[in-house]
Structure formats: structure tokens, C-alpha cells
Amino acid sequence: MRFKNEISIVLVGEAGQGIQTIETVLTRTLKAAGLHVFATKEFMSRIRGGSNSTTIRAASSPVRAYAEEIDLCVLLDGDAYSWIQERITPDTLVIGDPAVYDHLDELIPLPLADLAKQVGEKIYANAVACGFVIGLLGLKSALLEKTLEELFGGNQEVLDKNLRASRLGLEQGEATAKEKEWFCDLQTNPQIAGQLFLNGSEAVGLGALTGGCNFIASYPMSPSTGVLQFLAKYAERFGLVVEQAEDEISAINMGLGSWYAGGRAMVSTSGGGFALMGEGLSLAGGIESPMVIHLAQRPGPATGLPTRTEQGDLDLALYAGHGEFPRMILAPGTLEEAFECARLAFDLADASQSPVFILTDQYLLDSSYNVPELPLPAEPDEHHIVETSADYRRYALTESGLSPRGIPGYGQGLVCVDSDEHDEAGFITEDAEVRTAMVDKRLRKFKGLRSEQTVKHHLFGPTDYRRLLVGWGSTRLAIEEALARVGDPETAFLYSPQVYPLSEQVQEHLQGAQRLIVIESNATGQFARLIQRETGRQADACWLQYNGRPFSVEALEHRLRQEVTS
Amino acid sequence: MTTNMFVREGCDIAWCPGCGNFGILKLLTAAMAALELDQQQTVLVSGIGQAAKIPQYMQVHFFNGLHGRALPVATGIKASNPNLTVIAESGDGDMYGEGGNHFIHCIRRNPDLTNIVHNNMVYGLTKGQASPTSQRGFETPLQPAGVILEPFNPLAVAIALEASFVARAFVGHKEQTLDILQQAIRHRGYALVDLLQPCVSFNKLNTYQWFDENTAYLDENHDPHDRIQAFASALEEDPLRLGVFYRKEKPLFEDQLLGHKKEKKPLFQRQVNLEEIRRLVQEFNG
Ligand SMILES: Cc1ncc(C[n+]2csc(CCOP(=O)(O)OP(=O)(O)O)c2C)c(N)n1
Ligand code: SF4
DSSP: OEEOSEEEEEEEEEETSOHHHHHHHHHHHHHHTTOEEEEEEEOOSOSSEEEEEEEEEEESSOOOSOOOOOSEEEEOSTTHHHHHGGGOOTTOEEEEOTTTOTTOTTEEEOOHHHHHHHHSSGGGHHHHHHHHHHHHTTOOHHHHHHHHHHHHTTOHHHHHHHHHHHHHHHHHHHHHHHHHTOEEOOOOOGGGGGSEEEEHHHHHHHHHHHTTOOEEEEOOOTTTHHHHHHHHHTHHHHTOEEEEOSSHHHHHHHHHHHHHTTOOEEEEEEHHHHHHTHHHHHHHHHHTOOEEEEEEEOOOSTTOSTTSOOOOOHHHHHHOSSSOOOOEEEOOOSHHHHHHHHHHHHHHHHHHTSEEEEEEEHHHHHEEEEESOOOOOSSOOOOOBOOBOTTOOTTOOOSSSOOOBOOTTSBSSOOEEESSOBOTTSOBOOOHHHHHHHHHHHHHHHHHHHHOOOSOOEEESOSSOSEEEEEOGGGHHHHHHHHHHHOOTTEEEEEOSEEESOOHHHHHHHHTOSEEEEEESSSSOHHHHHHHHHHOOOOSEEEEOOSSSOOOHHHHHHHHHHHHHO | OOOOTTBOTTOOOOSOTTOHHHHHHHHHHHHHHHTTOOGGGEEEEEOSSSGGGGGGGBSSEEEEOOTTOHHHHHHHHHHHOTTSEEEEEEEHIIIIIITHHHHHHHHHHOOSEEEEEEEOSSBTTTTSBOOTTOOTTOOOSSSTTOOOSOOOOHHHHHHHTTOSEEEEEETTOHHHHHHHHHHHHHSSSOEEEEEEOOOTTTOSSSOHHHHHHHEEEOOTTOOTTOHHHHHHHHHOOSSEEEEEEEEOOOOOHHHHOGGGTSOOSOGGGOOOOHHHHHHHHHGGGO
């Protein structure tokens, strides 16, 4: 037996067993070997026990989406099998400790516990497992050793034990491959070794830094915390104010205070936290403050499935906040887009004096893969603040709806902002005419947002399509791969990271579809509703999934084949 | 003390005739003028309520935000531009009720800002409901049988949290209040001034006369560095003590932020360091 030009590896174990470490070690080593690598994890909301898994795809050509099929499955504890059973096929190689899984006929035995104990404690089982996989694939042990040195180099004793454990595993892997006559002919490309490897949280964080983010106040909530932690790590290096607020209400108000004083602030939160920010969002609308909101979706309602994924908060982002005011929603689908959307969000918020959302989800944030580069700009974005004159009026009525935005301490004028309806100078008014003029002015700003195509949309597949698939956010890559697998000449896939407002170009594509199919990870088709509201075009079908898991390439492929042949 | 640059002449003031807020407006602008604050570097932040309207009647930068949220906004401003003098001002309902959580945590952070609370022991703008500082038995349309809750003691809470400056004043005593306000604004760190102020429309219990009769200054030998003594004085109810209860030098929030370690400039003067970001991106090639 031989592996094709791709292999899918899944490692399952309890929380606390170091699945994250295994993922890091294996992805780094596989990439160093010159393979394209994708990894995504799936975990339970608990610190110990339960079941966590990581799915790693390594291939000769780029892989970037979650696939269910497993070529190689490593079971790290007694419960693992039942969690992964559905994804195991007759072709899957199942590796586990014979002492635990004596009843599994197809088991390829790897005495994890014994080998780990030879080295020291049972936590070294994960190094044994990593060694086994690398040995089985016939990859060089030096690559694995180098990765371990990079990760554990700070502690010689721990490093030595990891090295010994991995060597024991590697020998077993090599022996098994030889005995069963497996070999692996994955084509490698040395250039990949030097590529970037990052996850969604890191991509959002790097984008925010590049966009000039210098202030973040937030309250921890999965899955948004990764971005907050990323920025906290680099606070000193990049001169970034980071504060863990007492709650989300405080966080967004601190952020608005920062923008008022000339900072470029963002908040990172999840649905439940953002629910608390509703009044702050409305305040941003009323005082015409820029604001960047990273809203990382997870299944609701209430606290829902804390560690799993969903696209259930589009409506929340769209309708949160009382009163009428413009906003923009960007929903990246790739890591490059996550970087770009996060970067652009600051400039867009600053230029439009309106809130801008970066709408992500657990799946996107916790997935990682190699990318050749991130689109760094040549120059930093310009700030849109002005030096004020003595007669400065914060809410001067203008044709574009945008009043030049001053900040205190820069110029001769006074910067007066008020959450009550206000006149041009920022003073409270109940004058009916001024009220109407101010509402009109705020809504006029929206025109600029609407016509602009800020982050490019994509049309995959034929341009003379009859059937159009539409997805948004993190479903992009799985739909792309499924479409490529099916390769139907009449089916295309339309995708735009700017989900609101929908640009005119996207609207044209939608109108041209004979059959429109919207694919989303929620139960009611929120994006389909948005499309109908904005364009009048009703979706002919919605493919929805809301079980807390990401769409797999296979599930979409299957659905599309049925669709095409029906 | 009649005209100064912080006074906005000729504006239509929405307070009831006789309201204690007028006195606070006068004293605050006088204190700011006496301290020669730089008008371009001074920001007033307020929430919602009658008290919170105060910046509308002044010549100053202001951020009049949402009910209860003045302190987070003020903290965000101060952390983004530490050169600004920031004063957060609002009513007792705003700061201690809706904003209670922020009050606690703002004290813990200790940004260099002055927090003036117009304490009239009632909700003015919404027409006379109980506030967190209303006394037991105080009858309102919403509490027809009288307030049954224990009144919130802002000074005791602030001292318990080791706020860096804690004072109580009464608007009827001009000289002393002016002095306390100046001390509070000059103080480096979070400074609370609980400022007693009659609401002539909705609080018929705590009137000018009532405050006059039920307050007394701290003893001359009160040591504001003695926390236990300060706490004991804060617990006194009959009479309510006035003066500076407690003060302590503490590290400032903004001074300790990692983001201000290498660079001291306000955020709006900072440049994105693309070169350094490029280097960071390259660190992800492992
Ligand atoms: C979120 C929210 N809830 C309620 C209100 C209504 N409201 C406005 S002012 C106020 C109370 C203000 O009381 P206080 O802070 O004591 O100020 P005063 O008017 O007495 O000066 C309330 C409840 C509001 N504006 N926003
Ligand atoms: S209602 Fe009370 S607090 Fe408000 S202005 Fe009138 S007297 Fe002052």
C-alpha cells in the first residue's frame, strides 16, 4: 500500500494530553519536510478529560480545508475511538495502545504507555506518537529533532526526554512501515519549508497591527481570546495599549474613548460578549466614532457550545444597536483575507467614522496552514484625523456626511461629542430640523461604504454558470475544494469577504444566477436573508449545518454531486 | 471668579432653578481656572443624567457618553493620551448604580483622573426614583413604601479598594469645596469627590438645610494617610463627614502599561512600524 499525494492524520486524546503540542510538532515537521500542511482542531469545553482531536492534512499541493476522511488515526486514550469512529473507513490505519484497545481487530499496535514510561512519565506518549507518524511516513528523523529542539530547547531535561521518546516512536513507525510494506511518495518542495505557518487568530492579530491598531480592551471569551492574547504578547514591542476590561461594556467604551483621543482601538469578543456591547455599538453610531469589532462566532444561543463553531451571529452584527446608523461587516474566509480584513478594518473605520466588524468563527481562528506570504502594504495607512481650528465643529454638515474628525490636544478647537442628538458643534438639541439633518448626514456616510468594493470578491468556476453557490466567511475553502472535486461546467461559486454592505459587483453576479444555493453554518440562512433584503433575489436552496462542526469537503462534495445529477 | 475660559456664556441650561448642579458648575470651572488648566488639554467625560449635562455648559473638550459608562471612556482617553487632564463627572445613579462595576474597577486601575459624583441621593432626569445613595425609608413613586435597601457608601467602598484619593464635599460650602476640587484635580491618580448636591425638584428630604445640619468636616487632626481612620470616618452617618478622607501615592494605570514602556508619545502621534511587523511576520516561518 502507498499513500497518494496526500495524507490525512488525526490524533485524538483527552484534554490535557497535549494534543496542541502534537499538532505543533507534526505540522512544523511536515512543513519542514516540504509538504503543504493544514491543521484544525476540535475540542470540548473542559480543561481535563473529554476528547480533543486535531486533523492534519499534508499534501504535495495546497490543502486548506477540513476533510473528514482519515488515512492515519492515532488514538491516545481509551475514549478516543468512540469519538472518532464515524470518520474511520476500512482504509484508515488505526494506531493505538494494544493494552487499551485489545478488542479492535484492525488496530496497529503501538505500546504508547510502555514506551513513554521507558523515558519517564506518560506525558511523553505524545512525543512517541509524533515519532511514530514521522517514521511511518519515512521522513527524516533530523526534521523532527530540530522541531523538538526549537520547542523545548529552553529545558534540556525535557528536550532530552522528548527526543528519546520520539526516537522510540520513530523506530516503531519505520518498522511498521517496513513490515506492512507501506511507503509514502508524497512529493515535497523545499520552498514550502520557508513559508509562513499561522492560524486565524494570528492572522487577525497581525492584520490589526498592520492596520495601526494600538489599543485593545476586551474581556476573555472563546474563541475570540486568541486575538487578545496575541496582541498582549506584542504590546511592548509595538507600543500597544492592552487592557483586560471588567466586562464587554467597559471594553467597547474604553475603545471609543481611545478613538476619541486619537488611538486606533479594537475589541475582540464572541456573541455573548458582543450582546453586551450593543449599547456601545449604538454609541459609536451616534457620536460617529470609528470602531473595530472582532466578533468571533461560536454556537449560541446563550453560551451555546463554547468551543465549537457556527456562523450564527451575522444577524447580530447586522442589527445590533438601537437607532439607524451605518456599519460594515467583513467576513474573511482565508488566513490571507483574515489578515487583510483586519488591516483594512482600521482604515475603513477611520475613513467612514463608523463601526467595522471582522466577523470570524472558531473554525477559522483555530485552523492553520502554510501561506507563501501576507500582503503587507508598502506604506502604513494614513490617519484621517485633522488638526482643529478655533471654530471647529465636530459634526459640521457636509455633502459626504463625513465631518472632519478632530481629537483633543491637536489644534485650536474644542472636540465635543455627545450621545444625545446634537447640533454641528456637539451640543444637545431637540430641534426637529437639526435632528433630521443629523440622521441624513449619518446615513449619507453609508453611500461611500456601499459603492466601494473594499476586499475583492471571487468567482470560482465557469463565468457562464447556471447554478451559483454562495458562501461566506470560513466556509469558503471547503466549498472551493468541493467545487474543484466535482468540476461541474455549469456550477460556479461566488464569494465576497465584504458581506455588508454587498457591493454592486456582487449583486450583479447574484442576479445572473438561474439557481442560487446559499451555504452557511447556521440553521436559518442568515446570509440568504441578507441577500434577499439587499437585492430582492431569493435563494433557491440553502445548505445549512449547525451541529457545531465545520462543513467538511466531503459533505459538500456529496451534496453538490446530488445537486448536479438531480 | 465671575468669568473664565471654561465658562460657556449664554447657553440655555436645562437644570431647575435652585438645583445644586449650578453651584457645582461654578465651583468646577473656578477650580479649573484657578489651577490654570490648559483648555486644549482638558477633557470632561460624563454619562447620562442631569449632572452629566455639565460639560454642555462649559468651554471644554467633552465626551458625553452613555449612562454609567463615563469611567471606561475616561480610562480609554487617559491611556491613549496621558498628557490630557481627564475629569469624569456624573450623578450618583450614573456612577454608583448603572456604572457600579466600572467604579470598582476604575479604582483598582488607578488612572490619573478625577471622578466627581454629583450626589443628590435621587434620580433627577428620570424624575425622582431612588438612587443607590438614597436613605432607607425615602419615599418615591417607585418606592411608595420607602427605600428598603441599604444605602451604598461610596467612600467606604473606595477606601476599601484603596482608592488613591477619597473626598466628600457639599456644594453649599463654596470655599471648602473649591479647595477639595483643586486638590482632587491636582492629585496624581484616581480621585473621587462625592459631592453632595440637593435636587430641589425630587428630593424633598435631603435639602440644603438638611445637608447643612447633617454634615460636619473631619477633625483637624484627621490623617488622610491613615486608612483605618479614613474608613471609620467613612462609616459615620450622623453627621456625614466632609473633607479629604484618604490619600495614597500609587502607581498609575497608564504608567504601567507595557504599550507605554518604550514609547511615551500619545497614541495619535505614533507611527506603524512596518519594518518591525515584517520581522514579526517572518517569525511565523517555523
Ligand atoms: C441604559 C440606560 N438606562 C436608563 C436610562 C435612563 N436614565 C437617564 S438618567 C438616569 C438616572 C440618572 O440619575 P443620576 O445619575 O443620579 O443623575 P441626576 O439626574 O440625579 O443628576 C436614568 C435611569 C438611560 N439613559 N440609559
Ligand atoms: S431634577 Fe433635580 S438634579 Fe435635576 S436639575 Fe432639577 S433639581 Fe437639579
